[in-house]
Amino acid sequence: MKVIIAPDSFKGSLTAVEVTKSIKKGVINAFPDAETISLPVADGGEGTLETLVSATNGEIREVSVVGPLGNKVKAAYGILGDGKTCIIEMASASGLALVPEGKLSPLNATTFGTGQLIKQALDDGFSTFIIALGGSATNDGGAGMLQALGLNILDKEEKEIGYGGGKLENIARIDMNYFDKRIKDSKFIIASDVQNPLIGLNGASYIFGPQKGAVPETVKLLDKNISHWANKVADVTGVYLHDLPGAGAAGGIGGAFQAFFPVEMKRGIDVVLDYIKLDDYLSNADLVITGEGQVDHQTASGKTPLGVAQAAKRKRVPTIILAGAVGEDVEVLYEFGVVSVNSIIDKPMTLNESINHASQLLEKSAEQIVRSYFYRSINGIKGGALI
Template structure:
């Protein structure tokens, strides 16, 4: 039996890579000789690099950089030497989890650390950069990232302004003369499943700002800073992308990189599936196990399990979703044959999240046991 295991993360509980390992362990308890292939999924946010590092030819590169508040940290990205391609996620150096236990500070928070990761990749000869956008602690529109790559910002008095959230409204001039020249010869792809524009009620500040520390009292100030930045960049380049879907990703990084470098943008899940040849793997499999923390009505709109189910349906490959909670037990119209909750006894959400890996492994074992019973019944019918 060939089993493909391709879960998303169980948010706040188990990363996709560990969820995949737990599912594989559960399958082996029932089918020790089964051939399992692991393909952890991600959407461009946290976990994208770890998922890609499961691919052949990838190398983990760990370097010193800065966290959102400028403190030295180590962060990693994926490097493909043969393709001269780097896969970097903004969450690695500029992510919210790096400020756990800290007072969030959207004014001081900067994406400079992500820019330093990009600079390291350029030093290694990168010809293509894939930047996963998601989970940032910043609303600096990527100015910190740009600063790390040589771009300078000045206020109306001609003074240098650092790239961080509180300074967006002060920037009056953008100087690209000192920009790293290698950027002009580097292909850039932004991987993200967020469709928010840069500004407005659905924009980067008003939707995602509160989780980064933007309060109701300073919401308008940060929004006005983002608008001023968009006006300046649009005037300088002659193109205004602020209302384009996805421009608000990662606190506005997407808007700035698309405007300045014509960076391409694609769904993180779509990119991961295509580059990793996921559909080919699904077609070869006898069974696909996928999963996520909560499977609900929103899962129909581009979430990993439904995307996988739709691919599998074309090839007649059965799909089982393992999830923390679900509103249904199957979605045959979407190619999902069974939905298996991870809980096997009454428990609160906090307990389930703490025991996530164990519960995922047990759920996979239950699926295996059901398959074994089904196989025995089919064999008896054939003999009868």
């Protein structure tokens, strides 16, 4: 019996690595001789760095950078096991988790720290990058990141504009003379599931601004400012970000990458699955167990359980999903090779109780799931009778 364990994190509770360990315990409790393959996964958002570094036996380096609100924070970038590939999770330097409760400020939040991480990695000799977008606190179109890398974004007085989406309206000219020359000779894979354009009702400001603290009036201002930014970017690069798919990712930083970097835009889960080599492990596997904190109809938009199930289906291996909460319309997942979607909650409990006991709940659920799934084959049952 060979079981692949490839879950995402249960956000606010357990990391992907911790979830994997708990599920493995449950499988082994049921079948001590089972072969288990542990492959923690992420979908390109938060947790991607840890997942890829762990999967490839790489290392993490800490860097002091400017946080989203302009204060100093400790961020990190990862080096994969090949010693050549650098992974940067923009949330590490410019993420929502770095902003204290009640202090969200999309007009002022900057991606400058993300640019500092890239610059440090370039200084350290790296030229192949994976950039994981997601979880950003910013709506500056990536302007801060570009400033950290030497791009001069100037106002009418030929002075640098300040931080944040609120300052983009002051741009008079963009000077590329001092933009880091090493970037054009590097390779950047951008891991993002977002296909939104930069501006408009489906753009960065309207769709993602509210979760970063923008009220309706602020959303309108941010969209106006980021449209002005897009016009100025087009003047110097010839790239029109306004309606470009993916340009609205992470407050518009997706557009900055497409305009100023040599990039390949890829679905986040696909980037991760390529690097952890899931396909190689699926040969002769009997079952895949994946999961994340909440599974619902949005899971089918490219989140971890969907990507894992799609890969497994191509190898004719069934997938079972474990989740902290199961929402509506999960039936859509069944067409992608998912056998069942199961909540780990086994009795009435509060959210805090489920978070605090997530490890034990996962272990118990995994044990019961595999006992049920493998019962017929283990006991030689066919057609309802023992053989």
